[in-house]
């Protein structure tokens with residue numbers, strides 16, 4: 001069956017020294033209820049955090065972005081091969097901040113996903129609707145379009161390396177969390193959409209994370225929902241105590 005995953009998205013926060021302390025603190029806090037913890041750190045922190053994470057197998061290293069080209073004259077970009085070389089095992093693709101601020105559309109996202117998979121990375125593919133779409137009650141159609149245009153070009157074997165993170169944009173960094181029922185409804189819809197394309201086994205085996213103002217006070221209620229397999233956590237992943245509490249908020253299997 002699918003894994004329970006707590007993924008931290010540090011975004012553009014944290015000095016290297018603080019990042020090392022946070023990773024070390026999480027190792028020492030020895031969380032037990034998640035199957036996997038993933039730290040999505042800034043590019044500059046990958047190699048050093050990778051060193052800290054050696055010798056244990058609960059906490060995995062991830063990046064927050066990857067270039068949509070394999071190599072060459074792309075000043076300032078970081079390739080999928082470079083991420084693997086620095087020790088990353090995961091990469092976030094499709095985060096609403098990348099879609100919004102950097103205009104990443106379906107064409108770019110599918111190139112990134114393909115390159116990441118070709119280079120042995122697992123992908124945490126993010127999607128979510130803006131507030132006006134939720135207010136118009138059109139969130140399901142919006143999410144279906146995102147899945148179809150970004151992800152459904154993949155074949156079934158590639159889907160085994162995809163984790164999905166549903167992040168309603170109106171809940172990211174705003175303190176407004178989707179209710180556990182809203183999260184469950186959307187996760188069930190995403191799983192049903194996966195099933196109609198790839199069949200029941202892939203749909204049942206894909207972990208679907210919720211993101212958007214997850215914190216220790218709401219994590220266990222959200223994670224208790226049947227189709228919610230964990231969280232992608234921004235602000236509350238920046239401190240050992242709060243992120244360790246979230247990592248320990250999963251129901252027994």
Ligand code: PGA
Pocket residue numbers: 009167171172173174175211212213214232233234235236
């Ligand atoms: P947040 O961010 O937990 O601070 O709302 C989540 C995310 O953007 O991944």
